[in-house]
Amino acid sequence: MSNCIVGIDLGGTNLKAGIVDTDGKILHRLSIKTNSNADPQIISNQILELIAEAVQGAQIKESDVTGIGLGSPGLVDKTGETILFSPNLPRWRNIPIKRIVSERFSKPCVLENDANAAAWGEKWVGAGKAVKSLVMLTLGTGVGGGIVIDDKLWRGANNVAAEIGHMVIQTDGPPCKCGNRGCVEVYSSATGMVRRFKELLGSGASSSLKGSAEITAKMINEAAIQGDKVSLDVIEETGRYLGIAILNIMHVLNPEMVVLAGGMIGSGKLLMDPIRRVTTERAFEASYQDTKIVFSQLGNDAGIIGAAGCLLRALEISA
Numbered sequence: 425m426s427n428c429i430v431g432i433d434l435g436g437t438n439l440k441a442g443i444v445d446t447d448g449k450i451l452h453r454l455s456i457k458t459n460s461n462a463d464p465q466i467i468s469n470q471i472l473e474l475i476a477e478a479v480q481g482a483q484i485k486e487s488d489v490t491g492i493g494l495g496s497p498g499l500v501d502k503t504g505e506t507i508l509f510s511p512n513l514p515r516w517r518n519i520p521i522k523r524i525v526s527e528r529f530s531k532p533c534v535l536e537n538d539a540n541a542a543a544w545g546e547k548w549v550g551a552g553k554a555v556k557s558l559v560m561l562t563l564g565t566g567v568g569g570g571i572v573i574d575d576k577l578w579r580g581a582n583n584v585a586a587e588i589g590h591m592v593i594q595t596d597g598p599p600c601k602c603g604n605r606g607c608v609e610v611y612s613s614a615t616g617m618v619r620r621f622k623e624l625l626g627s628g629a630s631s632s633l634k635g636s637a638e639i640t641a642k643m644i645n646e647a648a649i650q651g652d653k654v655s656l657d658v659i660e661e662t663g664r665y666l667g668i669a670i671l672n673i674m675h676v677l678n679p680e681m682v683v684l685a686g687g688m689i690g691s692g693k694l695l696m697d698p699i700r701r702v703t704t705e706r707a708f709e710a711s712y713q714d715t716k717i718v719f720s721q722l723g724n725d726a727g728i729i730g731a732a733g734c735l736l737r738a739l740e741i742s743a
């Protein structure tokens with residue numbers, strides 16, 4: 425089968441690869457754990473090996489591959505060649521991963537921020553297929569963002585737009601990994617939710633999770649479903665902070681759609697209700713009334729599909 429694209433989604437937890445066709449369907453996929461503290465050379469080699477394995481696993485030839493789309497966390501430099509810095513892969517600095525991959529496979533290659541890639545995936549074949557403008561928030565260990573305006577990814581003057589997770593919503597809030605304070609990510613990431621949960625337990629709140637050796641966002645969600653009051657309160661508060669972030673986005677961009685993705689959307693209605701409440705109570709009616717707030721349709725595949733779609737876009741094939 426010709427005209428296949430390899431989509432790579434490099435995350436702080438998993439490194440995923442998929443063989444994607446020109447309609448955005450994944451034909452074959454595989455995933456390995458990322459050692460986020462490993463030497464960048466090791467991670468680069470893993471990416472090269474995973475691409476080769478994905479091609480083999482899909483039973484296609486390298487000559488069937490049109491190109492490779494790479495989605496990576498962190499800031500991509502202005503030329504789209506290098507990852508400058510990634511908070512979740514601390515040693516991953518100034519790595520020319522696009523050149524490394526395109527030289528090894530002699531194929532066209534694009535490098536895109538992972539949340540931008542995921543936003544493009546949703547726009548191409550997911551929740552945002554029918555709209556021209558959308559903003560995506562990926563809610564996981566951190567909070568990523570991607571912006572599509574008039575059917576194009578908005579990358580900004582320096583290729584570093586859409587850092588929605590680092591929009592400041594509390595001037596004197598807790599410190600963020602980025603060096604600033606009070607960022608959306610501090611309140612609305614899985615890490616932020618666990619931190620606030622632990623603070624409440626520390627101040628004497630009673631919860632079914634009290635005494636657990638480790639607390640994760642998933643555990644808080646499960647406890648909330650069982651009716652645990654502190655867990656319900658923390659998810660509600662997370663939703664309210666997200667609602668503030670989203671109403672700011674609505675006021676600035678007035679997008680047709682806001683797509684929420686990432687592990688935390690497992691909280692479903694518990695997270696969505698406070699988001700909708702805050703935006704309808706506090707945003708201008710004209711700003712929110714035609715903006716749909718929805719969950720991702722592609723789930724964990726958005727990054728792979730979107731990275732492939734970005735390659736097609738760059739080659740002006742389709743997508």
Ligand SMILES: [Zn+2]
Pocket residue numbers: 589590600601602603604605607609
């Ligand atoms: Zn920050």
